[in-house]
Amino acid sequence: MTLITSPSNPRISKLQTLHTARGRKKSGFFLLEGPHLLETLLNAELWPHEVYYQPELLQRTPEGSALLERLLHTPALAPARLIEVSERVIEALGEAQTSQGVVSVLPLDALAPSVIHQRRPHLSRPALLILDDIADPGNMGTILRTALAADVERVLLTPHCVDYYSPKVVRSAAGAHVALPVETNMSWEAITERVVEHCGGQPRVLLAEAGSDQMYYAQDLARPFALIVGNEAHGPSQQAHNLATLAISIPLANDVESLNVAMATGIILYEAVRQQKQALP
Structure with missing residues (x-):
């Protein structure tokens, strides 16, 4: 050696x-x-x-x-x-x-999404996660780790997201790169196709956005849906708004304007996990 x-x-x-x-x-x-x-x-x-x-x-x-x-x-x-x-x-x-x-x-x-997808157990996974220009590597890694833990179908990254293979992203994701299918540099046209396929031809696209009067926990998250979370500073892009079928929010008290994007993503994904477990016979 x-x-x-x-x-x-x-x-x-x-x-x-x-x-x-x-x-x-x-x-x-x-x-x-x-x-x-x-x-x-x-x-x-x-x-x-x-x-x-x-x-x-x-x-x-x-x-x-x-x-x-x-x-x-x-x-x-x-x-x-x-x-x-x-x-x-x-x-x-x-x-x-x-x-x-x-x-x-x-x-x-070695970590191509098709390769990872083939190694995963063939299960029904209702959640498809779309990251819209997430800029912070720590946030990206934390979201990927949470998405793996919540067993999402896959994650789609828009072109202006932080580099998926950045060392800081890889460290923060703590192994998610090895087990979670992630497609990078996706155009909105390609994202739309993935959403239609995932939702069986009837897209349900939930956009996480502070201020919406539609609460995340009131949605049916046990059947296929896509969730878009937007950039930390600027929020969701216009393309995200165009694709979304409903904006949802998390209730906030004491004049808190918004939550960290990784925290918000985890809250919504784990409501989906709760509903899916509840729906099991």
Whole structure:
């Protein structure tokens, strides 16, 4: 197995370009930082292109030690894919303030929505989520994690959303990239087609918007619907308004004007989960 000790190593310099959208697009790869994301990949039998690891940092916890042992004894990971590095190198590769000792490299096409969809159990999932120009990577990641937990059908991203493969999005999503079908850079025409297909020809498109007199909990969320949540600063786009069949809101007290978009999305999606559970025989 290779050992790299210098952050200025050409191989490391090339990997650092994956912190930018341009670098990811040019190379076709992206980074997943931390033991949890690597374990998620291994559990899904998605084998990284490469893994850069620092043994001493991993061995600081029992979980890290177990992961290192698994990493070194997984037959599908050839020794050439495992690169031991110094603490200086692992810190240069990651973006977290305190490195947890491992960074994985994965091809972008490994997480194609069609591939993820095929691996999912074939279940009825009423909720389709549309993110309309979400700009903050922390919000994006939190929404994706919540969408996976609430078992939405898939997530559609408009072209001006923050980069889905941004390291901050990937960290905040905490493994959602591996298990949740997400279609990126979707035109509103393509989104409309997806909505029609999902809703069986009769689109139900709920637009989360503060001030609507239609409450989210009063809607039938046990049958197929699409939910649009808009940009943090500017709210829903005109295209979102054009596609929506109903604007819904969350009741707010004490002159609070709005909720964080990730929080609002979670509230609505989990009302859908509640209704779906209630509808079961």
